[in-house]
Amino acid sequence: MYAQMVTSEGKAPGEDLSPEEQAFQDRIDAGERIEPRDWMPEGYRKTLVRQIGQHAHSEIVGQLPEGNWITRAPTLERKAILIAKVQDEAGHGLYLYSAAETLGVSRDELLEKLHTGRMKYSSIFNYPTLNWADIGAVGWLVDGAAIMNQVPLQRTSYGPYARAMVRICKEESFHQRQGYSIMMKMAQGTAAQKAMAQDALDRFWYPSLMMFGPSDAESVHSAQNMAWKIKINTNDELRQKFVDQTVPQAEFLGLTVPDETLAWNDEKGGYDFAEPDWEEFFEVLRGNGPCNEERLGARVAAWEEGAWFRDGLSAYADKAEARRNAQVAAE
Amino acid sequence: MKKQWPLWEIFIRGQHGMNHRHVGSLHAPDAEMAINHARDVYTRRKEGVSIWAVRSTDITASAPSEKGPLFDPAETKVYRHPTFFDIPDDVGHM
Numbered sequence: 506m507y508a509q510m511v512t513s514e515g516k517a518p519g520e521d522l523s524p525e526e527q528a529f530q531d532r533i534d535a536g537e538r539i540e541p542r543d544w545m546p547e548g549y550r551k552t553l554v555r556q557i558g559q560h561a562h563s564e565i566v567g568q569l570p571e572g573n574w575i576t577r578a579p580t581l582e583r584k585a586i587l588i589a590k591v592q593d594e595a596g597h598g599l600y601l602y603s604a605a606e607t608l609g610v611s612r613d614e615l616l617e618k619l620h621t622g623r624m625k626y627s628s629i630f631n632y633p634t635l636n637w638a639d640i641g642a643v644g645w646l647v648d649g650a651a652i653m654n655q656v657p658l659q660r661t662s663y664g665p666y667a668r669a670m671v672r673i674c675k676e677e678s679f680h681q682r683q684g685y686s687i688m689m690k691m692a693q694g695t696a697a698q699k700a701m702a703q704d705a706l707d708r709f710w711y712p713s714l715m716m717f718g719p720s721d722a723e724s725v726h727s728a729q730n731m732a733w734k735i736k737i738n739t740n741d742e743l744r745q746k747f748v749d750q751t752v753p754q755a756e757f758l759g760l761t762v763p764d765e766t767l768a769w770n771d772e773k774g775g776y777d778f779a780e781p782d783w784e785e786f787f788e789v790l791r792g793n794g795p796c797n798e799e800r801l802g803a804r805v806a807a808w809e810e811g812a813w814f815r816d817g818l819s820a821y822a823d824k825a826e827a828r829r830n831a832q833v834a835a836e
Numbered sequence: 837m838k839k840q841w842p843l844w845e846i847f848i849r850g851q852h853g854m855n856h857r858h859v860g861s862l863h864a865p866d867a868e869m870a871i872n873h874a875r876d877v878y879t880r881r882k883e884g885v886s887i888w889a890v891r892s893t894d895i896t897a898s899a900p901s902e903k904g905p906l907f908d909p910a911e912t913k914v915y916r917h918p919t920f921f922d923i924p925d926d927v928g929h930m
Contacts, residue, residue: 543900589880596877603861606843612863613840669860815865819839822866 507563507627507651508556509718509790511736514548515729533734538664541607549733553663554608555624556735558615561601562626566619566800568594570634571643579637586683587640593676600669607665620805628786629716631794632708638691638698642705644684646713646751652677653747654717657737666735685754692758699759706755707763711781717744719783749775843892844870846877848884856888864889 516522522530526546532539539545568591575591578584602612618624629647634640655677659670691702717740721727730736738746755762764779788794841863847856859878864870870889878884898906914920923930 540900542897592876592880596880599862599877600860606861611840672860815841818865818869819841822869825866 507567507654507716508559509625509627509716511552511556511559511726511730513726513729513733514551515546515733516548530732533662533732537662538667539662540664548729549735550608552730552733553666553735554605554610554615556730557601557605557608557666558610558618559625559627561598561605561615562619562624563630564594564598564601566626566630566804567647569800569803570630570632570796571640573634574637574640577637578640583687590644590680590683593680597669597673597676600672601666604663604665604669616808620801620808622792622801625790626800627716628789628794629712630800631789631796632712633796635708636701636705638687638701638705639709641684641687641691641702642709644680644682645688645754646684646706646709647716648677648680648684649751650713650716650747652681653743653750654738660734660737662734688758688760692760702758703760706760710763711785714744714747714778714781715783715786715789717741717747719786745775748778752776841865844874844889845892845895846870846874847888847890848874848878849886850884852885856886859883861892 516526525544529539529544529546529549539549571587571591571594575584575587578587602615605615606612615624619626629650634643652674655670655674659667659674661667661670688702688705691698691705693699694702719740721740727736727739731739752762752767766777766779768777769775770777789797792798842865843861844864844867845861846859848859849856862870862873862877864873867889871887874887874889879887910916
Protein backbone atom coordinates (compact mmCIF):
# COMPACT_ATOMS: atom_id res chain seq x y z
CA MET A 506 0.00 0.00 0.00
CA TYR A 507 2.93 2.07 -0.53
CA ALA A 508 1.44 1.01 -3.85
CA GLN A 509 -2.30 1.71 -3.85
CA MET A 510 -4.96 0.49 -6.27
CA VAL A 511 -2.56 -1.12 -8.70
CA THR A 512 -4.50 -1.86 -11.86
CA SER A 513 -3.76 -5.35 -13.13
CA GLU A 514 -2.93 -6.06 -16.76
CA GLY A 515 -3.87 -9.71 -16.51
CA LYS A 516 -6.52 -11.59 -18.39
CA ALA A 517 -10.09 -11.45 -17.15
CA PRO A 518 -11.16 -14.36 -14.95
CA GLY A 519 -12.33 -17.29 -17.05
CA GLU A 520 -10.24 -16.28 -20.06
CA ASP A 521 -8.11 -19.20 -21.25
CA LEU A 522 -4.38 -19.17 -20.59
CA SER A 523 -1.96 -20.06 -23.37
CA PRO A 524 0.34 -23.06 -22.65
CA GLU A 525 3.16 -20.63 -21.83
CA GLU A 526 0.95 -18.63 -19.47
CA GLN A 527 -0.25 -21.83 -17.82
CA ALA A 528 3.31 -23.05 -17.29
CA PHE A 529 4.15 -19.65 -15.80
CA GLN A 530 1.17 -19.80 -13.44
CA ASP A 531 2.14 -23.36 -12.44
CA ARG A 532 5.60 -22.15 -11.45
CA ILE A 533 4.07 -19.44 -9.26
CA ASP A 534 1.59 -21.89 -7.74
CA ALA A 535 4.51 -24.18 -6.91
CA GLY A 536 6.13 -21.32 -5.01
CA GLU A 537 8.95 -20.78 -7.51
CA ARG A 538 10.45 -17.33 -7.88
CA ILE A 539 10.39 -15.63 -11.25
CA GLU A 540 13.73 -14.09 -12.25
CA PRO A 541 14.41 -11.21 -14.67
CA ARG A 542 15.41 -13.32 -17.68
CA ASP A 543 12.60 -15.87 -17.29
CA TRP A 544 9.65 -15.76 -19.65
CA MET A 545 6.73 -13.82 -18.17
CA PRO A 546 3.39 -12.59 -19.48
CA GLU A 547 3.51 -8.98 -20.61
CA GLY A 548 0.70 -8.17 -18.16
CA TYR A 549 2.72 -9.50 -15.24
CA ARG A 550 5.69 -7.37 -16.26
CA LYS A 551 3.62 -4.23 -16.75
CA THR A 552 1.70 -4.62 -13.51
CA LEU A 553 4.91 -5.17 -11.57
CA VAL A 554 6.55 -2.09 -13.09
CA ARG A 555 3.52 -0.08 -12.00
CA GLN A 556 3.48 -1.53 -8.49
CA ILE A 557 7.23 -1.48 -7.79
CA GLY A 558 7.55 1.96 -9.39
CA GLN A 559 4.78 3.39 -7.23
CA HIS A 560 6.34 1.77 -4.20
CA ALA A 561 9.74 3.31 -5.05
CA HIS A 562 8.19 6.75 -5.58
CA SER A 563 6.51 6.48 -2.18
CA GLU A 564 9.84 5.85 -0.52
CA ILE A 565 11.52 8.92 -1.91
CA VAL A 566 8.51 11.25 -1.61
CA GLY A 567 8.16 9.86 1.91
CA GLN A 568 11.47 11.50 2.77
CA LEU A 569 9.89 14.95 2.43
CA PRO A 570 7.44 15.12 5.36
CA GLU A 571 10.14 13.83 7.69
CA GLY A 572 12.97 15.85 6.19
CA ASN A 573 10.82 18.82 7.17
CA TRP A 574 11.77 18.25 10.83
CA ILE A 575 15.48 17.43 10.60
CA THR A 576 16.61 20.97 11.38
CA ARG A 577 14.11 21.27 14.22
CA ALA A 578 14.51 17.90 15.96
CA PRO A 579 14.44 18.50 19.74
CA THR A 580 17.82 16.91 20.52
CA LEU A 581 21.00 16.05 18.65
CA GLU A 582 20.30 12.36 19.21
CA ARG A 583 16.78 12.61 17.73
CA LYS A 584 18.23 14.56 14.83
CA ALA A 585 20.88 11.92 14.08
CA ILE A 586 18.23 9.19 14.25
CA LEU A 587 15.87 11.08 11.96
CA ILE A 588 18.64 11.70 9.42
CA ALA A 589 19.42 7.96 9.47
CA LYS A 590 15.76 7.14 8.89
CA VAL A 591 15.37 9.58 6.01
CA GLN A 592 18.56 8.20 4.48
CA ASP A 593 17.12 4.68 4.78
CA GLU A 594 14.07 5.81 2.77
CA ALA A 595 16.36 6.94 -0.04
CA GLY A 596 17.99 3.51 0.07
CA HIS A 597 14.59 1.80 -0.04
CA GLY A 598 13.73 3.85 -3.10
CA LEU A 599 16.96 2.74 -4.74
CA TYR A 600 16.41 -0.98 -4.01
CA LEU A 601 12.95 -0.73 -5.54
CA TYR A 602 13.96 1.29 -8.60
CA SER A 603 16.67 -1.33 -9.16
CA ALA A 604 14.09 -4.12 -8.92
CA ALA A 605 11.87 -2.28 -11.42
CA GLU A 606 14.82 -1.80 -13.77
CA THR A 607 15.26 -5.58 -14.06
CA LEU A 608 11.89 -5.50 -15.85
CA GLY A 609 13.26 -3.41 -18.70
CA VAL A 610 12.32 0.10 -17.60
CA SER A 611 14.89 2.75 -16.65
CA ARG A 612 14.91 4.70 -13.42
CA ASP A 613 14.94 7.99 -15.31
CA GLU A 614 11.84 6.89 -17.17
CA LEU A 615 10.06 6.12 -13.90
CA LEU A 616 11.10 9.46 -12.39
CA GLU A 617 9.91 11.25 -15.50
CA LYS A 618 6.50 9.61 -15.05
CA LEU A 619 6.40 10.63 -11.39
CA HIS A 620 7.37 14.21 -12.17
CA THR A 621 4.74 14.55 -14.86
CA GLY A 622 2.03 13.04 -12.67
CA ARG A 623 1.62 9.88 -14.77
CA MET A 624 2.67 7.71 -11.85
CA LYS A 625 1.52 8.00 -8.25
CA TYR A 626 3.01 7.67 -4.80
CA SER A 627 1.14 6.76 -1.62
CA SER A 628 -1.66 9.12 -0.60
CA ILE A 629 -0.27 9.33 2.94
CA PHE A 630 2.62 11.60 1.99
CA ASN A 631 0.25 14.33 0.92
CA TYR A 632 -0.49 15.11 4.55
CA PRO A 633 1.60 17.69 6.42
CA THR A 634 3.84 17.09 9.45
CA LEU A 635 2.81 20.02 11.63
CA ASN A 636 4.45 19.28 14.97
CA TRP A 637 7.29 17.11 16.27
CA ALA A 638 4.87 14.43 17.47
CA ASP A 639 3.89 13.96 13.81
CA ILE A 640 7.35 12.48 13.24
CA GLY A 641 6.53 9.98 15.97
CA ALA A 642 3.12 9.27 14.43
CA VAL A 643 4.62 8.79 10.97
CA GLY A 644 7.12 6.23 12.25
CA TRP A 645 4.61 4.44 14.44
CA LEU A 646 1.54 4.47 12.16
CA VAL A 647 2.76 5.04 8.60
CA ASP A 648 5.78 2.77 8.83
CA GLY A 649 3.69 0.37 10.91
CA ALA A 650 1.11 0.20 8.12
CA ALA A 651 3.87 -0.18 5.54
CA ILE A 652 5.33 -3.13 7.44
CA MET A 653 1.92 -4.88 7.37
CA ASN A 654 2.10 -4.88 3.60
CA GLN A 655 5.81 -5.36 3.14
CA VAL A 656 6.34 -8.36 5.38
CA PRO A 657 4.13 -10.65 3.24
CA LEU A 658 5.67 -9.16 0.08
CA GLN A 659 8.97 -10.77 1.05
CA ARG A 660 7.31 -13.90 -0.38
CA THR A 661 6.17 -12.25 -3.59
CA SER A 662 6.73 -14.21 -6.81
CA TYR A 663 9.18 -11.80 -8.46
CA GLY A 664 12.69 -12.53 -7.15
CA PRO A 665 14.25 -9.05 -7.27
CA TYR A 666 11.14 -7.49 -5.65
CA ALA A 667 11.08 -10.11 -2.88
CA ARG A 668 14.78 -9.60 -2.17
CA ALA A 669 14.36 -5.82 -2.01
CA MET A 670 11.54 -6.37 0.48
CA VAL A 671 13.70 -8.52 2.74
CA ARG A 672 16.26 -5.75 2.94
CA ILE A 673 13.61 -3.07 3.47
CA CYS A 674 11.76 -4.96 6.20
CA LYS A 675 14.95 -5.26 8.26
CA GLU A 676 15.27 -1.48 8.35
CA GLU A 677 11.57 -0.71 8.62
CA SER A 678 11.39 -2.17 12.09
CA PHE A 679 13.92 0.45 13.26
CA HIS A 680 11.66 3.11 11.75
CA GLN A 681 8.55 2.01 13.56
CA ARG A 682 10.32 1.68 16.91
CA GLN A 683 11.93 5.10 16.68
CA GLY A 684 8.46 6.53 15.94
CA TYR A 685 6.88 4.78 18.89
CA SER A 686 9.76 5.93 21.10
CA ILE A 687 8.99 9.56 20.15
CA MET A 688 5.29 8.96 20.92
CA MET A 689 6.12 7.46 24.33
CA LYS A 690 8.31 10.41 25.22
CA MET A 691 5.61 12.89 24.19
CA ALA A 692 2.74 10.97 25.78
CA GLN A 693 4.60 10.76 29.08
CA GLY A 694 5.69 14.39 28.91
CA THR A 695 3.94 17.62 29.93
CA ALA A 696 0.22 18.11 29.31
CA ALA A 697 1.09 20.20 26.25
CA GLN A 698 3.36 17.47 24.85
CA LYS A 699 0.72 14.82 25.43
CA ALA A 700 -1.80 17.01 23.65
CA MET A 701 0.56 17.24 20.66
CA ALA A 702 0.85 13.44 20.61
CA GLN A 703 -2.95 13.11 20.69
CA ASP A 704 -3.27 15.70 17.94
CA ALA A 705 -0.80 13.77 15.79
CA LEU A 706 -2.73 10.52 16.30
CA ASP A 707 -6.01 12.32 15.51
CA ARG A 708 -4.69 13.57 12.19
CA PHE A 709 -2.74 10.48 11.09
CA TRP A 710 -5.19 7.71 12.11
CA TYR A 711 -7.56 7.81 9.14
CA PRO A 712 -4.94 8.66 6.49
CA SER A 713 -3.01 5.61 7.80
CA LEU A 714 -6.09 3.41 7.35
CA MET A 715 -6.41 4.79 3.81
CA MET A 716 -2.91 3.57 2.99
CA PHE A 717 -4.30 0.06 2.49
CA GLY A 718 -6.69 1.32 -0.19
CA PRO A 719 -10.46 0.77 -0.40
CA SER A 720 -11.91 -2.69 0.05
CA ASP A 721 -10.83 -4.88 -2.85
CA ALA A 722 -12.55 -8.11 -1.88
CA GLU A 723 -14.58 -7.91 -5.11
CA SER A 724 -11.84 -6.49 -7.35
CA VAL A 725 -10.72 -8.47 -10.40
CA HIS A 726 -7.43 -6.57 -10.42
CA SER A 727 -6.79 -7.72 -6.92
CA ALA A 728 -7.71 -11.33 -7.78
CA GLN A 729 -5.28 -11.42 -10.73
CA ASN A 730 -2.49 -9.81 -8.70
CA MET A 731 -3.07 -12.32 -5.92
CA ALA A 732 -2.94 -15.23 -8.39
CA TRP A 733 0.40 -13.86 -9.57
CA LYS A 734 1.49 -13.47 -5.93
CA ILE A 735 2.42 -9.85 -6.38
CA LYS A 736 -0.29 -9.10 -3.84
CA ILE A 737 -0.52 -11.45 -0.89
CA ASN A 738 -3.44 -10.18 1.25
CA THR A 739 -6.61 -8.23 0.57
CA ASN A 740 -6.66 -4.59 1.65
CA ASP A 741 -9.28 -5.35 4.31
CA GLU A 742 -7.22 -8.15 5.83
CA LEU A 743 -4.20 -5.90 6.19
CA ARG A 744 -6.23 -2.98 7.54
CA GLN A 745 -7.84 -5.24 10.17
CA LYS A 746 -4.46 -6.57 11.20
CA PHE A 747 -3.10 -3.05 11.47
CA VAL A 748 -5.98 -1.86 13.66
CA ASP A 749 -5.76 -4.93 15.90
CA GLN A 750 -2.06 -4.34 16.40
CA THR A 751 -2.19 -0.58 16.82
CA VAL A 752 -5.12 -0.05 19.22
CA PRO A 753 -3.38 -1.69 22.22
CA GLN A 754 -0.25 0.35 21.42
CA ALA A 755 -2.34 3.55 21.55
CA GLU A 756 -3.84 2.41 24.86
CA PHE A 757 -0.37 1.88 26.27
CA LEU A 758 0.46 5.46 25.35
CA GLY A 759 -2.70 6.66 27.10
CA LEU A 760 -3.92 8.15 23.81
CA THR A 761 -7.38 7.82 22.29
CA VAL A 762 -7.94 6.47 18.79
CA PRO A 763 -10.23 9.05 17.15
CA ASP A 764 -13.04 6.56 16.44
CA GLU A 765 -16.09 6.45 18.68
CA THR A 766 -17.30 3.24 17.10
CA LEU A 767 -14.09 1.37 17.89
CA ALA A 768 -14.97 -1.77 19.86
CA TRP A 769 -13.54 -5.24 20.36
CA ASN A 770 -15.53 -7.91 18.55
CA ASP A 771 -15.11 -11.23 20.31
CA GLU A 772 -16.71 -13.18 17.50
CA LYS A 773 -14.23 -12.13 14.83
CA GLY A 774 -11.37 -11.79 17.29
CA GLY A 775 -10.61 -8.27 16.13
CA TYR A 776 -11.76 -4.68 16.47
CA ASP A 777 -14.76 -3.17 14.73
CA PHE A 778 -13.74 0.25 13.47
CA ALA A 779 -14.95 3.11 11.29
CA GLU A 780 -13.90 3.30 7.63
CA PRO A 781 -11.94 6.35 6.60
CA ASP A 782 -13.56 8.93 4.34
CA TRP A 783 -12.99 7.41 0.90
CA GLU A 784 -14.11 10.61 -0.82
CA GLU A 785 -11.15 12.33 0.78
CA PHE A 786 -8.88 9.47 -0.33
CA PHE A 787 -9.92 9.81 -3.97
CA GLU A 788 -9.53 13.59 -3.79
CA VAL A 789 -5.96 13.15 -2.52
CA LEU A 790 -5.24 10.67 -5.34
CA ARG A 791 -6.63 13.20 -7.82
CA GLY A 792 -4.00 15.63 -6.60
CA ASN A 793 -6.15 17.66 -4.23
CA GLY A 794 -4.65 16.64 -0.89
CA PRO A 795 -3.17 19.22 1.48
CA CYS A 796 0.41 18.80 0.22
CA ASN A 797 0.28 17.24 -3.27
CA GLU A 798 1.61 20.31 -5.00
CA GLU A 799 4.32 20.94 -2.45
CA ARG A 800 5.56 17.33 -2.52
CA LEU A 801 5.70 16.97 -6.27
CA GLY A 802 7.16 20.47 -6.56
CA ALA A 803 9.96 19.52 -4.17
CA ARG A 804 10.71 16.34 -6.15
CA VAL A 805 10.82 18.15 -9.48
CA ALA A 806 12.96 20.95 -8.05
CA ALA A 807 15.44 18.45 -6.56
CA TRP A 808 15.71 16.69 -9.92
CA GLU A 809 16.11 19.83 -11.98
CA GLU A 810 18.43 21.63 -9.59
CA GLY A 811 20.61 18.52 -9.31
CA ALA A 812 20.99 18.15 -13.09
CA TRP A 813 24.25 20.17 -13.29
CA PHE A 814 25.76 17.95 -10.61
CA ARG A 815 24.76 14.68 -12.26
CA ASP A 816 26.00 15.96 -15.61
CA GLY A 817 29.23 17.18 -14.03
CA LEU A 818 29.97 13.75 -12.60
CA SER A 819 29.21 12.17 -15.99
CA ALA A 820 31.53 14.63 -17.75
CA TYR A 821 34.29 13.88 -15.24
CA ALA A 822 33.84 10.13 -15.74
CA ASP A 823 33.97 10.53 -19.54
CA LYS A 824 37.11 12.65 -19.34
CA ALA A 825 38.86 10.23 -17.00
CA GLU A 826 37.99 7.35 -19.31
CA ALA A 827 39.28 9.22 -22.36
CA ARG A 828 42.50 9.93 -20.48
CA ARG A 829 42.89 6.26 -19.56
CA ASN A 830 42.26 5.19 -23.15
CA ALA A 831 44.82 7.69 -24.49
CA GLN A 832 47.35 6.37 -22.00
CA VAL A 833 46.73 2.77 -23.07
CA ALA A 834 47.05 3.77 -26.73
CA ALA A 835 50.37 5.53 -26.04
CA GLU A 836 51.90 2.53 -24.30
CA MET B 837 19.84 15.26 -17.71
CA LYS B 838 21.92 14.45 -20.74
CA LYS B 839 22.58 10.80 -20.08
CA GLN B 840 21.75 8.20 -17.49
CA TRP B 841 24.53 6.96 -15.23
CA PRO B 842 25.45 3.34 -16.03
CA LEU B 843 24.29 0.47 -13.85
CA TRP B 844 26.69 -1.37 -11.52
CA GLU B 845 26.26 -4.67 -9.70
CA ILE B 846 27.46 -4.54 -6.11
CA PHE B 847 29.10 -7.40 -4.23
CA ILE B 848 29.85 -7.18 -0.50
CA ARG B 849 32.11 -9.30 1.68
CA GLY B 850 30.12 -9.51 4.89
CA GLN B 851 32.94 -10.62 7.17
CA HIS B 852 36.59 -11.48 6.84
CA GLY B 853 36.96 -14.97 5.43
CA MET B 854 33.59 -14.95 3.61
CA ASN B 855 32.86 -14.69 -0.11
CA HIS B 856 31.68 -11.48 -1.69
CA ARG B 857 27.95 -11.80 -2.30
CA HIS B 858 25.75 -9.96 -4.75
CA VAL B 859 23.58 -7.52 -2.79
CA GLY B 860 21.99 -5.38 -5.50
CA SER B 861 22.71 -2.73 -8.07
CA LEU B 862 22.96 1.02 -8.39
CA HIS B 863 23.71 3.80 -10.86
CA ALA B 864 26.98 5.69 -10.75
CA PRO B 865 29.01 7.70 -13.28
CA ASP B 866 32.26 5.79 -12.63
CA ALA B 867 33.77 3.00 -10.54
CA GLU B 868 34.90 5.28 -7.73
CA MET B 869 31.41 6.74 -7.31
CA ALA B 870 29.92 3.25 -7.55
CA ILE B 871 31.98 2.24 -4.50
CA ASN B 872 30.98 5.42 -2.66
CA HIS B 873 27.31 4.88 -3.40
CA ALA B 874 27.54 1.21 -2.46
CA ARG B 875 29.04 2.22 0.88
CA ASP B 876 26.13 4.59 1.51
CA VAL B 877 23.41 2.24 0.32
CA TYR B 878 24.51 -1.26 1.26
CA THR B 879 26.77 -0.95 4.32
CA ARG B 880 25.09 1.62 6.58
CA ARG B 881 24.83 -0.94 9.38
CA LYS B 882 28.25 -2.53 9.18
CA GLU B 883 27.12 -5.13 6.64
CA GLY B 884 30.50 -5.37 5.00
CA VAL B 885 34.28 -5.18 5.08
CA SER B 886 34.89 -5.02 1.32
CA ILE B 887 33.00 -3.93 -1.81
CA TRP B 888 33.24 -5.00 -5.44
CA ALA B 889 31.51 -2.94 -8.13
CA VAL B 890 31.11 -4.42 -11.62
CA ARG B 891 29.50 -2.77 -14.64
CA SER B 892 26.26 -4.68 -15.24
CA THR B 893 27.04 -4.83 -18.96
CA ASP B 894 30.28 -6.71 -18.16
CA ILE B 895 28.40 -9.63 -16.63
CA THR B 896 27.63 -12.65 -18.79
CA ALA B 897 24.71 -14.67 -17.49
CA SER B 898 23.52 -18.12 -18.48
CA ALA B 899 20.13 -18.13 -20.16
CA PRO B 900 17.17 -19.69 -18.34
CA SER B 901 16.63 -21.88 -21.44
CA GLU B 902 20.10 -23.40 -20.94
CA LYS B 903 19.15 -24.68 -17.51
CA GLY B 904 18.62 -28.26 -18.68
CA PRO B 905 21.82 -28.81 -20.69
CA LEU B 906 23.91 -27.02 -18.05
CA PHE B 907 22.64 -28.51 -14.84
CA ASP B 908 20.73 -31.72 -15.54
CA PRO B 909 23.83 -33.90 -16.19
CA ALA B 910 24.75 -33.66 -12.49
CA GLU B 911 21.49 -35.39 -11.58
CA THR B 912 22.77 -38.87 -12.52
CA LYS B 913 26.12 -38.46 -10.80
CA VAL B 914 25.23 -39.18 -7.20
CA TYR B 915 28.62 -40.88 -6.76
CA ARG B 916 30.13 -37.41 -6.51
CA HIS B 917 28.77 -37.16 -2.97
CA PRO B 918 30.65 -38.76 -0.06
CA THR B 919 27.37 -40.22 1.25
CA PHE B 920 27.27 -42.51 -1.83
CA PHE B 921 29.83 -44.84 -0.26
CA ASP B 922 29.16 -47.25 2.60
CA ILE B 923 32.20 -47.47 4.86
CA PRO B 924 31.99 -50.19 7.55
CA ASP B 925 31.75 -48.90 11.11
CA ASP B 926 34.92 -50.82 11.98
CA VAL B 927 36.96 -48.51 9.76
CA GLY B 928 36.18 -45.64 12.10
CA HIS B 929 35.68 -42.01 11.24
CA MET B 930 36.48 -41.07 7.66
